[in-house]
Amino acid sequence: MPTQEMRGAAVLAGLGAWLPPHVVDNHELSQRLDTSDEWIRTRTGIGQRHIVTPGMSTVDLATEAGALALRSAGSDQVDALVLATATPDQVCPASAPQVASRLGLTGIAAFDVNAVCAGFVYALATASGLIAAGAASRVLVVGADTFSTLVEPNDRGTVPIFGDGGGAVVLRAGTPGELGALGPFDLHSDGELADLLVVPAGGSKMRRSDDPTDYFLAMQGTAVFRHASARMAESSREVLRAAGWAVDEVDSFVGHQANVRILNAVAKHLGVPKEDVVVNIERTGNTSAASIPLALTDACVDGTLKPGDKVLISAFGAGLTWGSTALRWPELADVESPHREQRIVQAAAL
Incomplete structure (x- = not known):
């Protein structure tokens, strides 16, 4: 646990993101929906989106992103995991403990936060509070969603907008004046x-x-x-x-x-x-x-x-x-582009 002098701020120490390999571009959507690449780009700025395939879930995306953030931070242990998601694998239980288990973090505090698209900012604030309270010295914060599973497949108003993905950061206890310190x-x-x-x-x-x-x-x-x-x-x-x-x-x-x-x-x-x-x-x-x-x-x-x-x-x-x-912005190491050839972590520990 952090000492009192470490509790001043939560500092960004690692960063990672992961996208499912399957890409659906606007041209593909225009083959089955009453839309076009020009219509979608003009109204949204979107040209493509990554979509989960059958058998792939939010926990998969969160696990991949979490693993990359831990590697970027040069750490394999945290005191807590906060998962921001509106698309958990099940209504019950929360998905965060499953992500923690797959990452070899069994036993730590792990819970979901649902503020939908604002969820990651809410999760950052929650994790920062854990650090400020002395309840954790290092927290993995993950944002992951599979919103493609919540859109009606033939709705041209929502299908082109949403994609699936995961992103994560590691926060550590630090001081307000240093690079990477979050807040207000x-x-x-x-x-x-x-x-x-x-x-x-x-x-x-x-x-x-x-x-x-x-x-x-x-x-x-x-x-x-x-x-x-x-x-x-x-x-x-x-x-x-x-x-x-x-x-x-x-x-x-x-x-x-x-x-x-x-x-x-x-x-x-x-x-x-x-x-x-x-x-x-x-x-x-x-x-x-x-x-x-x-x-x-x-x-x-x-x-x-x-x-x-x-x-x-x-x-x-x-x-x-x-x-x-x-x-x-801090100096971060080993941050990889999410637009690369990818794999899925299935092992219980990395």
């Missing part, structure tokens, strides 16, 4: 607008339904766009104010990769130049809780994020939930 955090929700993004059936309120579409995601796209743009901008301003940063000090804005138009709208609200907005949605689609760590990984690998850079992070998801945080 700004978190919010509005349950009165829960119906804007909802899967109606399958939970305790509606366990079963005779309408098959009740088991798929229903989304009011126009309203979601409006709320996402405004809420992410408001939250980002709060974090900048708390951090004492001016907007023109931000080197990179890493927003949830839901839609390139939302990212551009948030940047415009904030006054962040387009060239400082990290965008990888063209190759991944909306990967929900995996979105932020996937974007961070891509930006780290391609050199966009450099040690000392001031990085602003913000996300918005169903619930409604949204939140933001900030950090100065």
